Amino acid sequence: MADRVLVVDDEQSLRKVLAATLQREGYEVQVAADGEEALGALDRDGADVVVTDLVMPKMDGLSLLRKVVARHPDVPVIVVTAHGRVDSAVEAMKAGAFDFVTKPFEHAELKAIIAKAARQSDLNARNVVADEGALRTEIVGKGQRMIELQQIIAKVADAPSTVLIQGESGTGKELVATALHEKSSRQERPFIKINCAAIPRELVEAELFGFEKGAFTGAVQSKPGRFELADGGTLFLDEIGEIPIEMQVKLLRAIQESEFERVGGVKTTRVEVRLIAATSRDLTREIAAGRFREDLFYRLNVVPVFLPPLRERREDIPLLVEHFRQKYNARLKKNVEKIEDEALAALASYTWPGNIRELENVLERTILFAEGTVIRAADLPPSLRQPRPADDSTPAPPGVPAAPGPMKEIVKEQVQAIERDLIVRGLEVTGNNVTRTAKLLKISRKSLQMKMKEFGLRGDD
Ligand SMILES: Nc1ncnc2c1ncn2[C@@H]1O[C@H](COP(=O)(O)OP(=O)(O)OP(=O)(O)O)[C@@H](O)[C@H]1O
Ligand SMILES: [Mg+2]
Numbered sequence: 519m520a521d522r523v524l525v526v527d528d529e530q531s532l533r534k535v536l537a538a539t540l541q542r543e544g545y546e547v548q549v550a551a552d553g554e555e556a557l558g559a560l561d562r563d564g565a566d567v568v569v570t571d572l573v574m575p576k577m578d579g580l581s582l583l584r585k586v587v588a589r590h591p592d593v594p595v596i597v598v599t600a601h602g603r604v605d606s607a608v609e610a611m612k613a614g615a616f617d618f619v620t621k622p623f624e625h626a627e628l629k630a631i632i633a634k635a636a637r638q639s640d641l642n643a644r645n646v647v648a649d650e651g652a653l654r655t656e657i658v659g660k661g662q663r664m665i666e667l668q669q670i671i672a673k674v675a676d677a678p679s680t681v682l683i684q685g686e687s688g689t690g691k692e693l694v695a696t697a698l699h700e701k702s703s704r705q706e707r708p709f710i711k712i713n714c715a716a717i718p719r720e721l722v723e724a725e726l727f728g729f730e731k732g733a734f735t736g737a738v739q740s741k742p743g744r745f746e747l748a749d750g751g752t753l754f755l756d757e758i759g760e761i762p763i764e765m766q767v768k769l770l771r772a773i774q775e776s777e778f779e780r781v782g783g784v785k786t787t788r789v790e791v792r793l794i795a796a797t798s799r800d801l802t803r804e805i806a807a808g809r810f811r812e813d814l815f816y817r818l819n820v821v822p823v824f825l826p827p828l829r830e831r832r833e834d835i836p837l838l839v840e841h842f843r844q845k846y847n848a849r850l851k852k853n854v855e856k857i858e859d860e861a862l863a864a865l866a867s868y869t870w871p872g873n874i875r876e877l878e879n880v881l882e883r884t885i886l887f888a889e890g891t892v893i894r895a896a897d898l899p900p901s902l903r904q905p906r907p908a909d910d911s912t913p914a915p916p917g918v919p920a921a922p923g924p925m926k927e928i929v930k931e932q933v934q935a936i937e938r939d940l941i942v943r944g945l946e947v948t949g950n951n952v953t954r955t956a957k958l959l960k961i962s963r964k965s966l967q968m969k970m971k972e973f974g975l976r977g978d979d
Contacts, residue, residue, distance in 0.1 A: 521636040522546045522563075526556040526570035526582065527598070536569070539625050540632070553577025557585055560593070566639040567616075567632055568595045572606055580610060587614040594635035598623065604742065611747045612708040620739040627738065640949070655697040657690065658841045659834040663826045667694070674821050675701035680773070682758075682818045683796040685825030688875030691796040692756065694823065698794055699752040707751030712744045715757035722765050724781045727772070733782025743780065745772060749789040758818065759799035759810065766811045773817055793818070828870040828877065835866045838874065842881040854888050860895040864902045872943065901939040938973045941966065945975070 523545045527533045530551075537547040548565065550556035552574045560568065568586060572579035583595050594616030599607045607618045616635045619628050657668065674681060675698050683691045692711075699709040717725050724733070728743030744753060755761075761769065772778040777788045795818045804810035828835070839857060847854055857865075870876050884897055944955040956966040970976050 520544055520546045521566040521639070522548065523632060523636075524548045524550065524556060524559060524565040524568045526550045526553065526568065526574070526579070528552055528571065528574040532571075536628075539629070543629060543632075545632070545636075553579065553582035553585075556582055557589075560586065560590060564590075565593060567635040568593055569598065569628070569632065570595060571598045572600070572610070580606075580613060583610060583613050583615055592639065594638050596628070596631055596635055604740075608742060608747060611710075611742075612751075624738060627736065655693060655700050656841070657693060657697055658838050659831065660837060661831045661833040663831050664834060667823070667825070670821070670823060671697055671701060674698070676703055677821075678792050679820045680793040680795065680818055681821045681823055683794065683823045683825065684801070685796075685798065686827050686873055687798045688873035689825035689827060690874055691798070691825060692754070694825065695752075695754045695756075695794045695796060699754075699792075702752070702792070704751050704792060708748055709752045709754065710744050710748035711754040711756060713756040715760040719762040719765075722762060723768065726765075726769065727778045727780055727787075728783075729781035730783040733780070737782065740780065740783075745778060745789050745791060746787060748791045750791075752792045752794060755793065755795040757797060758795040759797040759801055759804055763809060763811070766814045770811065770814045770817055773814075828873045832866055835877070836862060838877060839865055839881065842878050843885065846882050846885040850882070850886055852885050852888060853891055854885050854893055855891040857893045858895065861893050861898055864895050864898055868902045876943075899939075901935050934973070937969060938975070941969060941973065941975060 523540050525533055525536050525540070525547060526549070527536070528551050533549045533551070537549055540547045548559055548563065550559050553570070554576045556568065556570065557577065559565070568582075570579045570582055577585075579597055583597060586593055586595050595614070597607070597610040597615045597618040599610065599618055599620050603620075607620065610618055616638065617631050619631060657664070657671075659665075659667075671694065681695075681698060683694055685691050695711075696709065699705060712725060714722065724737075724741075724743065726743050726745055728741050728746055729737050730740045731737055733740075768778070773793060776790060777786050779786055801810055801815055801819075805812050805815060839862065843854055843857065846852065865877070865880075872879070880899060880902065883899070884893055888897060940959060941955065944958050945951075948954040948958065952966060952970075953963055956963040959966065967976075
């Protein structure tokens, strides 16, 4: 399905040109002449990306941006600012704009940003975050590890010290970073995120430190980087393990001296920023392999926070299930009142390689497809439907049937179930792109296709 862009500008000619350009790019375009009209359209029809001018009658671009951030937090907003108004661009970014372009802009530049925003929008739609700000950072869990985590958060939230959050994918790293910011006295100041894994390596420096006009081809206007935008607030460096080694010295200096230069600039900029970094990689291994600088590691690792994988804190699964049941009942307008014990047992004994994110996705899907008010074990995805061992004192490894049986066959079945599950999730992540799924799973395209056929996952079967 085509991504839908909502173009908001009070100048009709501009709206028309932009709409036509974007339609040619394959977007579905809707237009609005001011903030009020835009908000109405968004509430009614939704959109994947909003592009808005700032100066408009009735509701201006900044008010619209704030309303969209509050009411439709998953929809990225791109702001068009007047030439030379860096202050309004900075203000928009702080208010939660996805990005901005400065008039007069080149269509190529705007198109690239919209494409990036549309990708982000797809991701948001998949890893849905709660609508209500309050729910967003609710860290659910009452087990010992979670109590310890809450204590650490309470203690360090308001300190300026750098925090390094380590944990497998989906364990809640971003959630903890957000909580740290919201519980600090910086909460009213910007919380700026940058995902180091998502930026092409040649652009990392420009994203972090900004650039001056003419610094490289395509730099038609100067632009502040994430450090500048985060001034006085918190900068969250996500997937820090992915940052190119040649950038690490510059980052180290910026952290140590609180100053840096924009790309192509000579002026030194000073900022006051609280840093939080996160990684799902084992940085000590990265250091040993020469891919991560030891000095940067020590500078980041002032307060280490380890998030345990879900399989090591199964005691929290029932609480999490309850949390997500309420969340998705509200979000999907469903009325699931109960998860049967057998279903809960299956959820509690699965290994959850994708951790809380996987649990959340499974519940979202299951609640979405639920017919009545009760979720039974049979409503869960097949890979989860393993009976729980009868004797709790000697639990079988997760996923292994309770009753012993022919070993070779059981092992084979289990391996196939895991493979199938990995492939299904790979396809989900890549939007059913076989080539990218094969890359992700590090198997050849051919063997992926054979397995998809074997498991009945091919569209044409
Ligand atoms: N303790 C928790 N209570 C409630 N929800 C949680 C908890 N931990 C994580 N989540 C939810 O799980 C999802 C994944 O969390 P988050 O994005 O913070 O993980 P992550 O470690 O950054 O993952 P990745 O490495 O994949 O980026 C989010 O929707 C988050 O709200
Ligand atoms: Mg994350």
